[in-house]
Amino acid sequence: MRVGIIGIGNMGLAMALNLRERGVDVTVRDLRDGPERIARTAGATVAASPAELAAAVDVVITVVGTGAETREVLLGADGVATADGAGRVVIICSTIAPDDVIACAGHLARASWQTLDAPISGGPARARAGSMSMMLGGDPALIASLAPLLAMLGEPRFVIGPHPGDGAKAKLVNNLLAAVNLAAAGEAFALAERLGLDAKTVLDVVCASSGQSWIAADRIPRALAGDFAPRAHARILTKDIGLALDCARGVGQPATLGVAAQAVFARTCALGWAEEDDAAVLKACRQPDTT
Template identity: 30%
Template sequence: MSMTSPSPLNVSIIGLGAMGSGMARSLLRSPAIASLSAFDLNLSALEYFYNEAGGKAPCKYIDIAKEAKSRLDSYIDKDTDVVVLALLNEDQCESIIFTDGPPHHSSLVTLLKPGAVIVVTSTVSPSWAISANERLQSHEKKLKFVDAPISGGAARAASGELTILPSGDEATLDEIDSIFQAMGKEIHRIQGGVGKGATVKVIHQILAGVHVVVAAEALAMAAKAGLEVQQFYDIVKGAAGNSWMFGDRGRRMMDKEKEVKSALDIMVKDLDIVCKEAKRLGMPVPLSSMALQQFMGGVGIGLGRQDDSNVVQVYEMLGGVSVSGCASAAAKEGDGVGDYWVLPDGTKETIVEVADEDRHNVVISNEYTRVLKVKFPPKDTTWAHRHAEDSLYFFLVEDGLNVINHVKGSDPKCDCMEFGEVRYGTHKTDKPLVHKITNMSEVDMFCIDAEVLKSPPVTCPMPLVAEHHELIKTRDKCRVYKLTLEPGQSVNVSYPFFYLSVVLKGSEIKISLGTEPHAVTWKKCASIGDEEWCSPAVNISIENVGETCYEQFIAEWR
């Protein structure tokens, strides 16, 4: 559900860790934010944020060199409408909401105006969320509380593509929906009031934690059995036993150098909440309990602040085996998945399949195509990844895109893509494109990557000739047309082929399928980047009933 706030909001975000800093950058890009301030007790994180964003609308200008940096009242004032908390745990949330005094000096209850909203995105226990809401409601200021746990990792936080699970009073959720739209791609309102969002996240963490531990257990047993661990990993990736966590954490378990993407301590905290909530409910959770003990073993050997994939070291110690380093030991320099690329600075980076690269998200997958939506913030760089299928690329950055393209075997080169530019790349298994992309623009990179896998059973020998359709690209495997409709214009057309639809410029459109009196008609609000795989169809009527120009790519599979 998407609602529009009646007016732009004055927002503050507290917590500038991996998730909070990305969320802050997503909020900075939103027209629904009138002003944004940020606070963190980590002064280096605070200074980095304001040095990068300070003074650029809608970020509030705060001269942190002159302010008392660790005082919350330097960043929160009587105009603040919403405070978003992206903190480690509920103890930190409890302190900053309710407790005056060090380290932050003034609490949110003291500083905020009556009726302001506090949004907690941290993983907290449902019972604490309910208690916090009750205390805020009984306070004279009647502060509003929303628990809105998040999932998706730091890269998706920065690109505004988190999964968010808000729960609370419906009117309050409507009031601040624009904040969720700025930070998230999938917004699932959880019915039942405050605490239900936290409940969903807690139960989700059962799967997350158990999957990480099971991945470590399987890889350690493979090593103990004398298997080539990298080969075993590759086999599971294409088999029924695979999971997203196995693919992501398993690869990191085999790497010696592990960037901390999610600390092991956090998984201990989350699974501890799971076990306590399960006890309160009278629900046995033996797998969660065992997974918690394995992570606790990691804390016991000093791994708490390291990446949670390091839980594999517990199994390595117990089994007398080595999983860490198996990827680099088995890998060779080359162009295959799992091979490494020696970068110009001499470092080695493991090559991943394009769909395993964090910023490439599969949105359509069938025997004819696999479509990936690519979105990431300025100055961010993808992992080294491999394209091995012919692909159409639709570039959707309205002011144009500037990147540095690091292609394996070539020097890095600057490249520019215009809004609506369509490119076709010829990539083969034996001649793949292996590259990294750095976004040098001041806005998010936004691209649709559509792999052309197979010719469908119905094709058309001749190009489409239809009003308002322009043929803009022809290749052996596909043709691309651009449909343009000004407000009030319409077209009647038949598409005698399978095709991929990608919206370039959105508007409200009315679609009718079939002929009267049996036609089926519906309206939809199309947005830039909307994609759909379509079967052949006849007698389609498309009318632009909105107030802006509508443009759509029709990519015909031949």
């Protein structure tokens, strides 16, 4: 199976390197030379455009940042849909609005492409190891046919529903909760510091007690160490909160804590840390809010 990956940032590049290590024929496309050079060194082929990549592979995986970027690489003038998709598949791994997934799947179907909605979670280290979580929305027969590839990419894998868009909805529910937990952790550890406590000792307490959350246990240790190198940019989770809140408004579901978390992340970005790791919410919580 020949696999193409469009968007080789933190997650996409890790996925490409994982597949190459397992002997998969991989073609990549990105707007930046650096990640493409790394992928080429690992044995991947670099395509000049999404259309060129699509013509050379059996499965296209998109891991770009936004719905607009996903539409462009799939449906644009030089996009995947310009190639005949008969017998071939697009896997959308980006966290984007369910409506964007549904729209892309519809357009791709007109060019004979099948679409699997498969947002991912877990960070670059898990993507590199093939152990990231995957939330799958698509035809059960399609999912079954892709089982060997999906097994190389992620574990656990959750079949959310039979339609593209189902996976995106589940991912946004997850990311809303992750954002609320991380914003709360930033606030709690800023308070611990202001109270004169040793934050690392408090972290040990929290991780062994009822305040524990996966995202706090993952992010707060490096934040306390002053390590804000981006594994997941603050702007990305900020975007995801907005998408989740849009979904909530669309079905009339209150999301009071989500709105509060959105404000914390928006402030983190406004203070200049949008391109840092989302653990930078701790820095924002340390700053007095003068608004």
